[in-house]
Amino acid sequence: MEEVLNHGRLALGAVEGAGTCSKFEILAITAGVGNGWIFPAAVLQASMALWDGVECFIDHDMKSRSVRDLAGVLAGPAWDDVEKGIRAELKALGPSGPVLMEVARELLATGTDAGPGLSLEGRGAVTGKNIERLGFSADLMFTADKKIVTKIVKVVSVDLVLHPARGGKFVRALNQMEGLSMAEELKEKDVAGNAGGSGMAESLKTEAEKVRMLLGAQQETAQLAEEVKQARAVRVQMCEYLLTSGLASARLPGPAADLVRKQFAGKAFEPAALHQAIEEARKLVSELTAGSVVQGPRIHGMFNSADQLQAAADDLLGAPRDSDKGALKVARFSGIREMYMTLTGDYDLHGGYHGDRVQFASTADFSGLIKNALNKIVVQKWAEMGRAGYTWWEAISSVEHFNSLQSITGTLIGTVGSLPTVAEGAEYTELAVGDSPETAIFTKYGGYIPLTMELIDRDETRKLAAYPRELAIAGLRKVSELVAGIFTQASGTGPTMADTGVLFNATAVTTKGGHKNLLTTALSAAEWEIVSAAMYNQAQLVKQDVGLYGTGPRIGLNPRYCLVPRALQLTAKKMLYGDWENAANIHANNLQKGNMGDVLTVPEWTDGTDWAAVVDPALMPGIFVGERFGIMPEVFISGDELSPAVFTNDETRLKVRHFLAVWVNDYRPLHKSNVAG
Secondary structure, eight states: OOOEEEEEEEEOOOOOOOSOOSEEEEEEEESEEETTEEEOHHHHHHTGGGGTTOEEEBSOOSSOOOGGGEEEEEEEEEEETTTTEEEEEEEEOSTTHHHHHHHHHHHHTSOOOOTTSOOOOSBTTBOHHHHTTEEEEEEEEEEEETTEEEEEEEEEEEEEEESOSSOOEEEEEEOTTSOOOHHHHHHHHHHHHTOHHHHHHHHHHHHHHHHHHHHHHHHHHHHHHHHHHHHHHHHHHHHHHHHHHHHHHHTOOHHHHHHHHHHHTTSOOOHHHHHHHHHHHHHHHHHHHGGGOOOSSOOOOOOOHHHHHHHHHHHHHTOOOOGGGTTOOOOOOSSHHHHHHHHHOOTTOOSOOOTTTOSSOOSOOHHHHHHHHHHHHHHHHHHHHHHTTTTTHHHHEEEEEOSSOSOEEEEEEOOOOOOOOOOTTOOOOOOOOOEEEEEEOOEEEEEEEEEEHHHHHTTOHHHHHHHHHHHHHHHHHHHHHHHHHHHHHHHHTOOBOTTSSBSSOOSOTTSTTOOOOEEOOOOOHHHHHHHHHHHHTOBOOOOSSTTTTTOSOBOOOOOOEEEEOGGGHHHHHHHHOGGGOOOTTOOSOOGGGTTSOEEEEOTTOOOSSOEEEEOOTTTSOOEEEEESSOSSOEEEEEOSTTOHHHHHHSEEEEEEEEEEEEEESOSTTEEEEOOOO
16 A cells, blocks of 8 residues: 555534634544545544644635634544544634634524534524535645545644535534623724724724734743753753763662662753762762672782692792782692692503593693793793893894794895986986895704603602703704804805805905905904904995995994904903903003993804904894794693603603794804914
């Protein structure tokens, strides 16, 4: 069914009763046909609320309504089951109210029922034929299916018109004892004054003006009242939003929140009142629950059984706890044997897990807890050895992380030596910029240490705790060995680079493979100055090509680090640190010897006379250390009942793994002095 909004006007009015009054009971509309539309009784019953407060005008107006045509208003619609229609009270008011009342007075004077039209008899020039043309017409908006009305959407007005399409009728007059109607009063005043046509006109004009003023004031008051009502509804809705958000952020217990909500729900209130009520509820909850509050240190986090076990394992092996678990209080294991049996239930030392015997159920397993603790010890020992000087290589190299074990290509991009002149109108020439690719591959280092069942049964906790420290030192020494080997391999000349020259050679840089960074003089202050000047004057790479070798601008950098074996450590420190000098006739620090470099002792160098110089890698990196899973070695544990080592050897294995790649990317920031012994 397709419903279309229709607009129609239907006649309603006829009159029954007598007397002069300002209120009438009318039968507004009945079920049946009007203007070709069929109005079912059920549709009329559903629309009764729409008839309350509908205005009555004199005549229909096709464009717009005017206040001067207002004659009355309907009120109190009710269903008349006998007539199958809607009854309503019509009260005369407005500038045209006297016209409505005058017509009603003339119609009601005969006391007859005019039927579907209006008829008057014995009223002078107004004949029944003429009166039949008068009636009340409803201006409606409705939807319909074909010609059957399905819903009345709006009652626009009920108007007194000529030639109504369909009739209703006045049922009776109301308030007959209220006094004279406005029209009667005007008429009596005119007769009593006997002032003629001009007096009547003037009186009507004055009264009409008063009525207009009164009606305007009434309409303005009604409009203001409606605006106040709407504003209050909006404020109540806003207060509801404020109440909901305020209670959500207050996080009160359910009963306390419900109590506050009942106090403010559906009302307009000031925010301060809600805030005060929430604070009072909080205070009440606090006072009621004060006896159950646990007094103690401020809680910074929540811990589970796995956290407690990890802290106990860390304490057992002497590993540092995680920073957020420093204050966690746990029962201490007496040794590795108790920890193993508590977490595995393997009292027979078969190397398996027996859940029915486990004393402490947890998601953490023995191997995982031990692995975490041992890796923490590796980190701790690495830092300790670094402070002791074992991480000397960090100062002269750049450490990079890689996401795969693919071969590494470290590319050194050339610089532009000097921009050539471009003549007016001439073409630009291509700048000679090249690169020098150096390659390296990852090498895997590692091994394992057995954690035997005998060790566990003998409760050798101290031995287990010592293993990761040795693993950390071994990993640290491996990196140190690889970096130190750059300076000592090939009889102290280093690896061969992509330009076909060995890292350290005395060949001029203007030839292919020439690096001019190798000398044979012993370490001294004078020799340090010579080496510093030579490194400062090294030419930057432009391009590996004939005519371009060694043509780049100077690097302009002095060496930062002096690398020496242990035999030259004191000599180097006296040379570079003024406070270390104890020669005769030294009365104050030699400023020339201060702030000229730092001394790094290389543990792997056994030749007591060779030394080297390196530029700060932050300014010009030369040596690179690549790592895949971290610069420190990883510790793994293999120890479940399916492990072959458990079955064949009764041992849990601690495996250490280390992926490293070390290479030289540029010879310019590096110098070597191979001194004959």
